[in-house]
Amino acid sequence: MTTAPRRPDREPGRGPAAQPRMRGTICHFVTERGFGFVRPDAGGENVFVHITAALRAGIDDLAVGDVLEFDVSTDRRGRTEAINIRLVATRAGGAA
Secondary structure, three states: OOOOOOOHHHOOOOOOOOOOOEEEEEEEEEOOOOEEEEEEOOOOOOEEEEHHHHHHOOOOOOOOOOEEEEEEEEOOOOOEEEEEEEEEEOOOOOEO
16 A cells, blocks of 8 residues: 655645744635635735645634634645644634
8 A cells, every 4th residue: 555645845844835833813714615814923925724724623613813823835836825723712812
């Protein structure tokens, strides 16, 4: 049995697009389509986030106002995206 090779560009701290862990707030999220954007606390461009990244982290849904901690990677189309996310606080202001 062969396994698919790991993609080093999708792992935190590795690959040409690897950056340090970030924190930010979801500023836009379309539940029906399963994607949105996170506004980094440090400023800069908003970062794409897909619901599959949340599901991998055991998070059932995301909404505007949720605070995340995440790694930034570059997808195969060259777009930055949030991966390895962790829900820090919910839109209601409670800790996750």
